[in-house]
Amino acid sequence: MVTLRPYQQDAVDAAVRHFQASREPAVIVLPTGAGKSLVIAELARIAKGRVLVLAHVKELVEQNHAKYLAHGLSAGIFSAGLERKDRDEKVIFGSIQSVARADGSFFQGFSLLVVDECHRVSVDGETQYAQVITRLRAQNPALCVLGLTATPYRLGLGWIYQFHTQRRLVRTEEERFFRRCIHEVSLRHLVERGDLTRPVLIDAPVAAYDFSRLKLRAGSTTFATADIEAVLQDHRRVTPGIVANIVDLAKDRQAVMIFTASVRHAREILELLPPGQSALVVGETSSAERDDIIQRFKARQLKFLVNVSVLTTGFDAPHVDVIALLRPTESVSLFQQIVGRGLRQSPGKSDCIILDYTGQGHDLFRPEIDEDRPSGAAVAVVVPCPSCGHENEFWGLVDRDGDIVEHFGRRCRGATVDPRSGAPVRCTYRFRYKNCGDCGAENDVAARACARCGAVLVDNDRKLKEAMALKDAHVMRVDSMAFERTRDRKGNERLEIRYHDVDGQALKEWFYLGTPSDARAFQYNFARMHLRRPEVPLRITSVDDVLQQQQRFRTPTYVIARRKERYWQVREKIFE
Numbered sequence: 001m002v003t004l005r006p007y008q009q010d011a012v013d014a015a016v017r018h019f020q021a022s023r024e025p026a027v028i029v030l031p032t033g034a035g036k037s038l039v040i041a042e043l044a045r046i047a048k049g050r051v052l053v054l055a056h057v058k059e060l061v062e063q064n065h066a067k068y069l070a071h072g073l074s075a076g077i078f079s080a081g082l083e084r085k086d087r088d089e090k091v092i093f094g095s096i097q098s099v100a101r102a103d104g105s106f107f108q109g110f111s112l113l114v115v116d117e118c119h120r121v122s123v124d125g126e127t128q129y130a131q132v133i134t135r136l137r138a139q140n141p142a143l144c145v146l147g148l149t150a151t152p153y154r155l156g157l158g159w160i161y162q163f164h165t166q167r168r169l170v171r172t173e174e175e176r177f178f179r180r181c182i183h184e185v186s187l188r189h190l191v192e193r194g195d196l197t198r199p200v201l202i203d204a205p206v207a208a209y210d211f212s213r214l215k216l217r218a219g220s221t222t223f224a225t226a227d228i229e230a231v232l233q234d235h236r237r238v239t240p241g242i243v244a245n246i247v248d249l250a251k252d253r254q255a256v257m258i259f260t261a262s263v264r265h266a267r268e269i270l271e272l273l274p275p276g277q278s279a280l281v282v283g284e285t286s287s288a289e290r291d292d293i294i295q296r297f298k299a300r301q302l303k304f305l306v307n308v309s310v311l312t313t314g315f316d317a318p319h320v321d322v323i324a325l326l327r328p329t330e331s332v333s334l335f336q337q338i339v340g341r342g343l344r345q346s347p348g349k350s351d352c353i354i355l356d357y358t359g360q361g362h363d364l365f366r367p368e369i370d371e372d373r374p375s376g377a378a379v380a381v382v383v384p385c386p387s388c389g390h391e392n393e394f395w396g397l398v399d400r401d402g403d404i405v406e407h408f409g410r411r412c413r414g415a416t417v418d419p420r421s422g423a424p425v426r427c428t429y430r431f432r433y434k435n436c437g438d439c440g441a442e443n444d445v446a447a448r449a450c451a452r453c454g455a456v457l458v459d460n461d462r463k464l465k466e467a468m469a470l471k472d473a474h475v476m477r478v479d480s481m482a483f484e485r486t487r488d489r490k491g492n493e494r495l496e497i498r499y500h501d502v503d504g505q506a507l508k509e510w511f512y513l514g515t516p517s518d519a520r521a522f523q524y525n526f527a528r529m530h531l532r533r534p535e536v537p538l539r540i541t542s543v544d545d546v547l548q549q550q551q552r553f554r555t556p557t558y559v560i561a562r563r564k565e566r567y568w569q570v571r572e573k574i575f576e
Contacts, residue, residue, distance in 0.1 A: 002038060002067070002070050004038060004039070004042060005195060007030075007185045007190070008035055008038055009042075010185075011028050011183045012039055012042050012046075014028065014183035018180070019112075019144045019146075023142055023144060025145040025177055025178045026145070026146055026147070026161075026178060026179065027118060027147045027148070027161045028147070028148050028181070029148075029149060029181055029185070031185065031187040031340060031343075032150045032339075032340020032341065033196050033343045033345075034150070034196065036148045037064045037067035037068075040067070040068070040114050040116065040148065041068040041071055042071075044068055044112075045068070045073060047091075047111065047112045049109065049110065049111025049112065050090050050092075050109045050110045050111060050112075051090065051091045051092070051111070051112045051113075052094060052099070052110045052112070052136070053093045053113075053114045054094055054096050054115050054116065055093075055094075055115075055116040056095070056096050056120055058079050058081035058082050060116055061077060061081075061082060061093050061094065062082060068091060068093070075089050075090075075093060076092045076093070077093050078092050078093070078095070078098055078099055078106070080095070080098045081098075081287065082095075087105075087106055096129060097128065099132055100131055104135070107135045107136050107138070109139070109140075110140060110143065111143065111144060112143070112144045112146065113133065113143060113144070114146050115129065115147045116148055116149075117148075117149055118148060119147075119149045119160050121177055121178070122157075130177075150336065151337055153331070153370070155216070155330055155331050155333075158172055158370045159368075159370060160176060160177075160178055161181045162424075163181070163424045164184070165182050166181070166182070166183060166184060167184075168414055168417070168424075169413050169414060169415065170414070170415045171370075171413070186365075187340075187364065187365060195345075196343040196344070196345065197345055197346075197349055197352050198351045198352070199339060199342070199351070199352050200351050200353050200354065201354045201356065201364060202249075202353060207241055207242070208242075208357045209238060209326070209328075209358055209359065210231065210359055211328040211358050211359060211360060212359065212360075214227055214228065223328055223330060228261045228265075228327075229264070232261060232265055239268060239269065242326065243272040245355075246322070246324050246355060247273065249353060249355065250303070250304075253321050254300070254320070254346075254348070254349065255303055255319050255320045256304045256324060257305050257307070257311065257324070257341055258324045259308075259311075259323070259327050259338050260307070261308075261326060261327035262308060263282050263284075265326070266280055266282060266307070266308045269306055269326065270306050274304070277303040278303070278305075278306065279296070279302050280307070281305065281306070281308075281311060283308065285310075290310075293305070294315070294317075298317050300319065308327075309327075316344065317341070317344075318344035318345060318346035318349070319346040319349060320344075321351070322342065322352065323339055324355040324357070325338060325354070325355065325356045326358070328358050329358065332366055332368055333368060336364060366380050369393055374395055378396060378397060379395070379398060380394075380395065381404050383407050383431075383533075384535070385412035385414055386535045387412065388416075390413065390414025390427060392413050392414070394408055395408045395409075396409075404533065405533075406533060406554060407431070407532075410431055410432050410433070410444055411429070411430045411431065412427040412428075412429040412431070414427040430442050430444070432534060436450035436453060438450065439453040446459070460558075463572060467572070473561065474561045474562075475559075476505070476507055476560075477501055477502075478499045478555055478557060479500055481497065481499055481500075481553070481555040481556075482498045482500070483495065483547055483550045484496045484498070485547065486510070488510075492512065492514070493512075493543060494511065494543070495510065495511045495546050496510050497509050497510070497511070499555075499556070499559045499570075507568055508570075509526075511526060513545075519540050527553070529575070530553040530573075531552060531553060531554070532552055533552070556573040556575050557575055558573070558574040559574075560572035560574070
């Protein structure tokens with residue numbers, strides 16, 4: 001009998017509670033090496049009806065099956081790759097490819113479906129997973145569907161679930177097959193607890209490849225091989241030094257996994273590694289040869305295992321204590337998956353060296369942020385909502401002390417749960433917004449139509465095009481913004497704000513701050529759109545207050561002004 005660790009038991013308990021109250025498909029997020037197989041095994045053991053556990057590769061099917069047998073129980077396997085097509089056992093571990101081709105009688109009697117590496121499940125009804133789920137539900141409409149993954153974020157899609165129950169967090173309001181994440185354990189938490197091996201990240205210990213020019217092409221979630229090869233060709237003299245460095249640093253290590261960028265690249269690296277201690281696995285490696293290589297590596301007959309995108313999931317060799325990245329990683333999730341190959345615990349292993357030769361600088365412990373990074377200087381920051389208190393993860397800028405100077409969040413992602421329906425109710429607070437000209441409602445800054453009344457909202461590109469077409473309009477790309485105390489012709493004190501372009505031309509606007517009404521007008525007409533951190537209260541009662549806090553205001557990208565008698569009147573500002 002296997003004893004679960006506390007966080008594994010918590011995951012099992014969360015699944016039981018969820019399916020006692022709901023039949024919504026749910027997700028559990030556990031880092032690579034956290035023991036998803038053990039959680040799956042315990043759920044299958046305690047389930048009252050039949051259980052089907054699906055995975056996308058035979059190695060995962062075999063691994064999950066073995067962990068179930070460790071409970072002293074029996075289970076079947078349905079996988080052509082493993083040469084078994086069991087049907088009658090209470091618990092079946094199957095490969096999605098084989099199960100999708102099974103006849104109708106196979107799908108009878110299942111009450112629980114568990115999908116390992118569930119980030120591969122799509123809402124698209126044409127996928128194998130969708131077809132299998134449809135056939136299972138036809139037999140049992142009350143089917144419970146649970147997914148497990150270490151990486152719940154996919155490039156090109158975003159988050160694979162809508163609502164995070166534990167954190168009261170809305171990930172997306174777009175349609176997803178999985179509605180909720182019901183339990184999550186962070187990689188940092190498990191490393192700090194000692195449940196996973198401590199990673200030691202070494203960034204570019206020698207010359208590194210420069211993959212900074214690589215960009216994901218429209219509609220693609222992976223870098224183009226031709227683009228990668230072009231970078232490698234430019235750095236062809238770097239590879240021998242990198243491989244020599246890996247060999248040197250691995251002298252006193254148990255096992256090394258090397259992740260390469262292409263088949264040609266992998267073969268070049270293999271030729272530079274010690275013969276007899278090294279092997280290569282690529283997509284075209286035959287199943288028998290691949291199994292033999294992996295078995296020899298696990299048996300410690302091989303020290304260096306080179307691969308090209310085929311061992312990022314479903315591979316379990318706990319003694320690996322060096323991970324070398326020589327390939328660009330498209331996302332933090334992929335980076336975490338790769339590094340996770342070396343974080344399982346093993347006798348004689350105190351840490352795992354992570355050698356990163358890509359220069360990309362992914363943070364192993366940083367969560368995914370689904371908006372694009374706005375600039376190279378942006379980092380992940382935590383911003384509390386002033387309305388509900390939820391701690392949002394946004395891109396932001398920090399000073400030398402690590403304090404947040406500015407963030408780029410739009411709307412709070414926090415939510416409460418309706419006590420009657422159990423449905424999430426999202427917080428309505430918006431850090432940045434644009435008002436509807438018809439009803440005054442606050443809308444997302446990128447919205448095309450008002451969420452309340454449906455009125456068309458003019459986007460920034462259209463505003464610029466329309467302004468540039470007018471004879472009495474001036475469109476300025478702003479280079480700098482300055483604040484100054486001035487006086488009007490009657491001697492009244494006012495705040496003058498000047499916007500300068502690179503040629504030194506200026507547009508101006510003025511605000512009076514002598515009365516509470518003036519202060520409110522300044523808040524509405526200037527501060528609300530210019531604040532770097534709109535959630536932090538701003539107290540303005542005088543020109544002095546503005547001058548003392550001017551660092552809190554961000555500079556617009558464009559200013560649009562219209563001719564009014566003898567001067568230009570600022571009418572619109574656009575922030576990017």
